[in-house]
Amino acid sequence: MSVFTPLERHELETFLRPYGLGRLIDFQGIEAGSENSNFFVSLEQGEFVLTLVERGPVDDLPFFIELLDVLHDAGLPVPYALRTQDDEALRSLAGKPALLQPRLSGRHVRTPHAHHCQEVGQLLARLHLATRDQCLERPSDRGLDWMLREGKSQAAKLAEADVPLLNAVLAEISELAPRLRALPRANLHADLFRDNVLFDGNHLTGVIDFYNACSGPMLYDLAITLNDWCSHEDGSLDPVRARTLLGAYAALRPFSAAEAELWPVMLRIACVRFWLSRLIAAESFAGQEVLIHDPDEFRQRLAQRQQIDLALPFAL
Template identity: 70%
Template sequence: MSVFTPVSRPELETFLAPYELGRLLDFQGIAAGTENSNFFVSLEKGEFVLTLIERGPAEDLPFFIDLLDVLHDADMPVPYAVRDRDGHGLRQLCGKPALLQPRLSGKHVKAPNNQHCAQVGELLAHIHLATRERIIERRTDRGLDWMLSAGAELLPGLDAEQSGLLRSALQEIEAHKAQILALPRANLHADLFRDNVMFEGTHLSGLIDFYNACSGPMLYDIAITLNDWCLDADGGIDLPHAQALLDAYAGLRPFTAAEAELWPVMLRVGCVRFWLSRLIAARDFAGMDVTIHDPREFEVRLAQRQHVALKLPIAL
């Protein structure tokens, strides 16, 4: 189970009392997390998710609270920090920064169809449109510089085929770094995988886990999303799914010529980011009772993205 910091019932009851949400009925750890400790919490006045922040500097946490408030105020189906009786959304539990958020309804979709992908594309566009004029700045700790340094560190431990694939990708990142950073920007979710989106039937009902959110190129967010939502059986791009996602997004926020030019590069960058982070997690948490996603999934996807036929829809 991916609960890095265990919480006892008395500790949790003391923590929850200032929220005045009634008696604690039940709580349980959530196994799906890979970086923070998460718990489902049932109270007399509703269902909530408690997150103990395990990674990243505490000074970044007001960013997450502010961003989610902006998106919640824009009527997007996102969680937000519940305030206690004194108006505090960020508190401490077991020595860790802690947030209590409403639990959103719905279930994750393992095998998305075109309609699912289109709704995800629309939601991503709404996030970008809601923030691009007033970006809340936060530099990601898993950005291009991190990829270059972490990749160089991991190269010696890879086999010849893997190291060739990664080395080529790192050289491409270095060559296009300035162009990527000059692309149109907004606030990004930066981790919009299938297990972070919920549906009720065919209706998108919730988007969760904003702890990788940052400011940066909107195209990067789209590449990360498409790399998980629009896959064929071999890790390649499912073109109908991808076209549905991109068309829905472009209907709200048209792509630029610079984005179209860098699109294949950005798809590869998105693969590199998660290949490296999963390799590090597999190394650091080996033998621990922690959910570790298979690094090879993104190694395969990076290999598949060496030749990209899919183009961005550009208005003529």
């Protein structure tokens, strides 16, 4: 179970009292977390999620709270931070920063079809449009500079056959970094995988886990999303799902010429980001009872992105 900090009932009851949401009925740890401790919390006035922030950019928590407020005010289905009766959003529990948020309805989709991808494309475009004109600045802690630095380190540990695959994209990043950074920007979810989106049937009901959110090129967020939602098991892209997602996105936010040109390399960069982070996590948490995603999944996807036949739906 990925609960790094277990809680006693009495300390949780003390923590929850200032919210004025009634008596604690039940709580349980959530197994799916890989970085923070998360709990489902049942109170008399509803269902909630409690997050203890274990690692990562703790100093940036006010950014995450503000971003979720902006997205909630824009009508997006996100888990904004609840306030206590004294208007506190960020608090402390068991020595860790703690946030209480509404529990969104729905379930994760394991095998998405085209309609799911249409909903995700629309949602991502709405997220970007809500922040494009007043972007909240926060550089990614796993951005291009991080990829170049960690890529060089990880290349020394890879199987010999995998090194050219990684080094080729690192060379693209080095060459194209100024153009990539100049692409149209907004706030990004930066981790919009299937396990961070909730559906009720075919209806998208929620987007969770914004702890990788940052400011940056919208195209990068789109590449991350499409690589997960539109890939076959062998890492190749499903053209029907991919075109559906892109079309739904572009109907709300048209692409620029620069985005169309850099789309193929951005798909590869998005693969490298998660290949590297998963390699690092597998090494850091080896032997621990922590959910570790398979790094090879993104090695396969990167191998399949060497030739991209999927163009952005771009019109002059």
